[in-house]
Each structure stands twice: as structure tokens, then as C-alpha cells.
Amino acid sequence: MSGEKTPVEVDGRQLTLSNLGKNLYPEFTKGEVIDYYARIAPVMLPHLKDRAATRIRWPEGVDGGKFFEKNAPSHTPGWIRTATVPSPGSTRGRDTVEYIVIDDLPTLVWCANLAALELHVPQWKVGPRGKIHNPDLLVFDLDPGDPATVVEACEVALLLRDLLAEDGLESYPKTSGKKGLHLYVPIKEPKEAERTSEYAKSVAERLAADHPRLIVAKMERRLRKGRIFVDWSQNNPAKTTVAPYSLRAASRPSVSTPVTWDELEACQDAADLVFSPGEVLARVDKHGDLLKPLLEDHRPLP
Incomplete structure (x- = not known):
């Protein structure tokens, strides 16, 4: 099962989903996680739009370890919107964080495929040219x-x-x-x-x-x-x-x-x-x- 790959097209974007039968919860598979996010997207995306997303990922499921991911990983597709946000005093010695902005269904599905079970956002938005707005x-x-x-x-x-x-x-x-x-x-x-x-x-x-x-x-x-x-x-x-x-x-x-x-x-x-x-x-x-x-x-x- 570890190498199981499923190519899909989501709103014109080509994605490769993996390990859809793997349990991320004791009785809820990765395929079910992705299906939920795809179906809830019409009401969820407006609340994610223009906000820098922190993803909490459980690659081995909720009984395995988790990690917080703020920076876009190196394998992020070029079509995914990112926003560079100042991060003074960051523990990793960087002055900025390059966040993913989940503005569309393909990005949401891509995050779910990485076992990003939880999506967290700030109370402010990023403008189209990267300006950080005050909270709304x-x-x-x-x-x-x-x-x-x-x-x-x-x-x-x-x-x-x-x-x-x-x-x-x-x-x-x-x-x-x-x-x-x-x-x-x-x-x-x-x-x-x-x-x-x-x-x-x-x-x-x-x-x-x-x-x-x-x-x-x-x-x-x-x-x-x-x-x-x-x-x-x-x-x-x-x-x-x-x-x-x-x-x-x-x-x-x-x-x-x-x-x-x-x-x-x-x-x-x-x-x-x-x-x-x-x-x-x-x-x-x-x-x-x-x-x-x-x-x-x-x-x-x-």
C-alpha cells in the first residue's frame, strides 16, 4: 500500500494522490479526509482565502507524530499561491516565512494529501501583491x-x-x-x-x-x-x-x-x-x- 499513487484532475490541475486507503484516524482513511475537504470546500475556502495557512500534518495518522508546517515545502507546485511574511525572531534564524495561501480547491486537496489534517489561519489577510493587512x-x-x-x-x-x-x-x-x-x-x-x-x-x-x-x-x-x-x-x-x-x-x-x-x-x-x-x-x-x-x-x- 505504501507506494499506491492515484493521478487525479482537480479544477484543471493535475495532482497525484497517495495511500488513499491508509487510516489517518483509527476508522477514517486518508481518502475520506480528502473527500471531506473536497466536499466542504465551497463553504470553507472563503474563510481560508487570502490568509497565510499553518498546516499541522500527521503523516502516520493521529496515533503517529505531528509537525507544524508554516513554510511551503520545497516540492510545492508552482501554481500554488504563497505569501512571504516577515517573521522577526524566528527560531530557525530566518526573517521571513513563505506561507501557502489556500485560495482554491486544488490547493486544499494538495494539503489534505500531505495529511494536513488541521488548517490554522490568522485574523489578517495578505493582499494580491503580498501586503499584510491589519486584522479584519x-x-x-x-x-x-x-x-x-x-x-x-x-x-x-x-x-x-x-x-x-x-x-x-x-x-x-x-x-x-x-x-x-x-x-x-x-x-x-x-x-x-x-x-x-x-x-x-x-x-x-x-x-x-x-x-x-x-x-x-x-x-x-x-x-x-x-x-x-x-x-x-x-x-x-x-x-x-x-x-x-x-x-x-x-x-x-x-x-x-x-x-x-x-x-x-x-x-x-x-x-x-x-x-x-x-x-x-x-x-x-x-x-x-x-x-x-x-x-x-x-x-x-x-
Whole structure:
């Protein structure tokens, strides 16, 4: 099986897929991973477009080792868009990173064929000539500290939604695909990139001050037990968040899934907000892209 190669044409690009029968999850093959990404592409690609993608690859599957890949590998086809981004203080002694930008289906399939199960992107975009724009998204990562679960994270998401609404901002939730939630706010690009981090931090601190037994906004792990950590730090331009509709690596394939506020209000058990690839495709058939407002409804920060 190790040498099994399958030539395919994807939107006019010639790709060679390999080892499609190999299990990347205990009961989910590489072929199924590629099939999921190809089918979810119509709603996923708009959230990847123009964003520098960090790929987390599991060549031997989720039970093997993983590695983070930021730079485009040397065998990247010439037709794949890349973006050179300054990376001061990089551990590899380079001042820049040449990222892949997943703008189209062939690029997405190519990444999936490299066992890039998880795709992570920043809150900013790269222009057509390589200009790095200021963030157009604000994100909060609601991370439960045991024994708290996503049920408590839902409670915090609703509080956060209301606080943001007081500032004239609409927010949209998705699951992290693991144990937490992400809350996104589409914003007009501020004049300074740091402005989003400063605002997000102030909101998290306001919430933590109002609900100290439920919420923590400080980084120290010892403070998180039984509470929800409202992580505002992913608004730092150097950081990334798992993309909407990305698979996550776990014992079975789960997906970072857009959800409705009604679903968060009704959540009584952590299992209520765990979705398989097949369930996510069915949800998209029913609801369309619940995060579509992130692409169009940008409002200024207060």
C-alpha cells in the first residue's frame, strides 16, 4: 500500500494522490479526509482565502507524530499561491516565512494529501501583491479548565455576545472541534494591528471581573480549574486559530463547526456540540455557511 499513487484532475490541475486507503484516524482513511475537504470546500475556502495557512500534518495518522508546517515545502507546485511574511525572531534564524495561501480547491486537496489534517489561519489577510493587512476579524477562544466543559463555555459565550452587542458588535460562534468554543467578530481593519488585541483583552477582563467564579482572563494555568479561560491572545498577529470546518486530530475525526446561538443556549452536555465530518456536511446542506457574516458584515471597533 505504501507506494499506491492515484493521478487525479482537480479544477484543471493535475495532482497525484497517495495511500488513499491508509487510516489517518483509527476508522477514517486518508481518502475520506480528502473527500471531506473536497466536499466542504465551497463553504470553507472563503474563510481560508487570502490568509497565510499553518498546516499541522500527521503523516502516520493521529496515533503517529505531528509537525507544524508554516513554510511551503520545497516540492510545492508552482501554481500554488504563497505569501512571504516577515517573521522577526524566528527560531530557525530566518526573517521571513513563505506561507501557502489556500485560495482554491486544488490547493486544499494538495494539503489534505500531505495529511494536513488541521488548517490554522490568522485574523489578517495578505493582499494580491503580498501586503499584510491589519486584522479584519476579532476572535475569543473559550477554553474550559477541568472539570468545566463546553456547557460552561456556552454560558460564557452568551455573556460575551451580550457584552459585544453593547459595543455595537455582532459575534458568531463555532466549536473548536476539541473541548471549547471560538467566538468571531467581523471588524473593519483598525489603523493599528495591536488595537484588536487591546480591545479583546479589555473585554475579557471586564467579563472576568463581573463573573470571577466562572471566567478567568489571565494566562496562568493554575487559575483555570473549573472556569472558562477567555483567551484573547489569538488576536496577536503572530498567532493563528483553527479554521472554520477544519478537521481536528483526535481518536475520531471531529470538526471545528459553526453553530447557532440557539444550539449554545440549549447545550446540556458536551456531546451536544461534537460533530463528525458527515454531520457537518449535512449541516451545511441544511443551514448553508453559518459564518458567512464574517465575510461581509465588518464593523468598526468602539
